[in-house]
Amino acid sequence: MKHLLKMSDLTPAEVAHILDVADELKARQKAGGTEPLLKGKSVALMFSKNSTRTRTSFEVGVYQLGGLGNYMNAATELQSGRGEPLKDTARVLGRYYDCVVWRTYRQRDLEEFAEYAGVPVINGLTDYAHPCQVLADLMTIRESRGPLAGQKLCFVGDGSNMANSLIVGGLLAGMKVDCVCPHGYRPAADVLMFAHRYGSAFRLLEDPAEGVRDADAVVTAIWNTAAPGTTESESRLRDFAGFQLTSTLLKAAKPDCMVLHCLPAHRGEEISTAVFEAHADEIFTEAENRLHVQKAVLAVLLAEK
Numbered sequence: 001m002k003h004l005l006k007m008s009d010l011t012p013a014e015v016a017h018i019l020d021v022a023d024e025l026k027a028r029q030k031a032g033g034t035e036p037l038l039k040g041k042s043v044a045l046m047f048s049k050n051s052t053r054t055r056t057s058f059e060v061g062v063y064q065l066g067g068l069g070n071y072m073n074a075a076t077e078l079q080s081g082r083g084e085p086l087k088d089t090a091r092v093l094g095r096y097y098d099c100v101v102w103r104t105y106r107q108r109d110l111e112e113f114a115e116y117a118g119v120p121v122i123n124g125l126t127d128y129a130h131p132c133q134v135l136a137d138l139m140t141i142r143e144s145r146g147p148l149a150g151q152k153l154c155f156v157g158d159g160s161n162m163a164n165s166l167i168v169g170g171l172l173a174g175m176k177v178d179c180v181c182p183h184g185y186r187p188a189a190d191v192l193m194f195a196h197r198y199g200s201a202f203r204l205l206e207d208p209a210e211g212v213r214d215a216d217a218v219v220t221a222i223w224n225t226a227a228p229g230t231t232e233s234e235s236r237l238r239d240f241a242g243f244q245l246t247s248t249l250l251k252a253a254k255p256d257c258m259v260l261h262c263l264p265a266h267r268g269e270e271i272s273t274a275v276f277e278a279h280a281d282e283i284f285t286e287a288e289n290r291l292h293v294q295k296a297v298l299a300v301l302l303a304e305k
């Protein structure tokens with residue numbers, strides 16, 4: 001693994017290795033601390049968009065591993081926000097830092113950055129992929145329910161970054177994956193091509209009740225990011241009618257089914273307040289596991305080099 005730009009950068013063995021390292025680092029942290037695996041290393045934490053979990057978990061994670069993490073707002077603080085070419089920013093930061101985490105919009109910008117940086121680059125979220133989140137989701141499911149192979153994962157919502165990454169991550173981990181999206185909100189074409197190689201282990205559905213049936217874990221994410229009252233918001237509310245995780249919908253899942261949400265959540269849209277609160281412990285463990293799994297990604301990319 002040279003970079004972590006999307007889940008398909010990983011092999012099944014690499015996914016399993018990252019999760020094993022994450023479990024180990026979590027246990028060591030709870031027992032009093034981790035060896036300084038990143039001693040002398042520096043990580044640029046570049047954000048072109050808002051973030052609570054990704055930013056803070058990387059900052060704390062790099063600190064706990066004994067490295068230096070520098071947060072930078074790429075839109076308002078760096079010269080890239082005033083037009084400096086991306087590949088120049090990449091070549092400069094690559095000379096100072098051992099690794100760059102970047103949250104941005106377009107996956108192709110991240111890929112271009114990685115091409116020029118000369119150091120490992122980690123996707124902190126793009127419109128296409130959210131691999132750090134999905135590794136945390138897999139860690140959380142495995143931690144609670146045991147080996148992932150054969151378990152049924154169902155994603156209900158918008159076929160964007162979370163769906164794209166969960167489909168690939170779940171299949172790489174040997175899970176059965178159902179992805180339920182309204183017709184106009186399907187996952188990326190290359191992700192569907194990847195998934196169809198797994199035959200009946202993957203299904204793309206439009207009926208949430210069919211998708212959640214007998215699921216071990218159901219995952220959702222925000223599908224209405226538009227400002228309230230806008231045409232876009234109104235049309236999303238219409239298109240996603242019936243896609244809310246409710247207690248009634250989840251009756252079809254296994255009785256002890258986990259419910260995960262990457263956060264932030266819009267209660268009353270993609271998830272009801274009752275379902276959110278009933279599964280809050282799982283959801284906040286999922287958020288905590290961002291810290292542990294990202295430390296594992298950094299350890300694998302940097303400390304084991």
Ligand code: CP
Pocket residue numbers: 050051052053054055125133262263264
């Ligand atoms: N889930 C997630 O990526 O959270 P943030 O947007 O707060 O980083």
